[in-house]
Amino acid sequence: MSQSTSNHELFENLRLELRRGCLSLAVMSQLRTERYGYTLRKALAEQGLEIDESTLYPLLRRLENQGLLTSVWREEEKRNKRFYRLSPEGKLMLKQLGTEWQKINATLEGIL
């Protein structure tokens, strides 16, 4: 394995690690209004945060199990879709995480 390949792999691993923690926050922020999975992915992608389906749906399921999201199946455009939105606990958590994010961001801005 060449040095550049291993550096690239290392970068990818670190990048994914960095991204992983931010995804929950990003997803929760987009679910202040009700959305289903596909439109949620598109909304995030339009703002520069691509997320594939095999990452998003397990994450939504986890957040729902933690009581931060609520979901409901509903028919739209002749197809059944599962709509998600933030629960009251989720709104509170989003506020706390948002504050924490601002702090981390400000600190890192200073450091970097």
Next chain:
Amino acid sequence: MELLNRYLHAIEFWLPKRQRHDIIAELSEDLRSQIEEKESQLGRKLEDGELEAILKRCGSPLTVALRYLPQQYLIGPTLFPIYRFVLAMIVLGCVVPRVLIWLGFLIADPAHSGSMHMENLWMTVVYFAFFTTLAFAVVERSGVRFEDLNTWNPRKLPPARDPNRIPRFSTLCEIAVNTIFLVYFINLFWPRPVIDLYGATISLAPVWQFFFACFVVLAAVNTAFAAANLLRPYWTPLRASLRLLTDVLGGMLLCWLLKAHVLVGIIAPSLSATKAIVVTNLVNLGMTIALPWCIVFVIVILGVNGYRVVRLWRANRTGRPNAPALNDLSNPMVNGN
């Protein structure tokens, strides 16, 4: 859409039964939305290759399914380092003694080395490894909480050991043992063909004089080394190499002595001539039997000392400190005390 159905079916296989329908319905909806969007962009139905590209980008069925499953492990991250350590100790405890004994017999008595049943060794290792793994898996499943992880006290941690420091106590013991050995040995076994010992007359082979001289020289050299270690209680590559050399020479001499049938005869007032021959033969036989064990002992010493030499020389060559960095904490040059 046949490809899509096959893809979803393959994912479904790996999913937990209760959530299967829900997950597949949601994933299916997402993929159908993607396909529809692409078709409306192109103004035609997707070809198989284009559909295949969408599914490939989504990931292999197993990868996708695994992301929905909870993280599962036989032995969790808390127990795993302990498990690995115990497993290594058990496997080493099984393998090392048997291999050493086998080697000892192979060198000293090749005819009997086959009776060590080395073919059973691997089965023994597998059994031990299996039952160790099983025991740890049961502990993991039982959800035992290790209170020590939360209630630990730094004062109760074992003291940090410096592998390069020669303990003063062991050096003093070494000097004492070597001195006593020298005095006792020279007094009792001054090299002559016949020795009077506690009323018995022991006849020794002429080669005994050579062994005697070698053991005396080795004991004297070891005493001198120990004295040097007392003044500078740290291993250096040179000192470790000399220790390896003297230990190997001593071990080899002992092995040779056991094989040399050095006892020629015993005469004692209470011992008949026939019995004296039997005792002489028994002593020589005992020494021969002890030979493989002595070889094992020499191999162990060679391993321990050899490892130390290699470690010190390697550290010396690479320029890294040959003692752990934490030793620097007690070094006033480093911490500024």
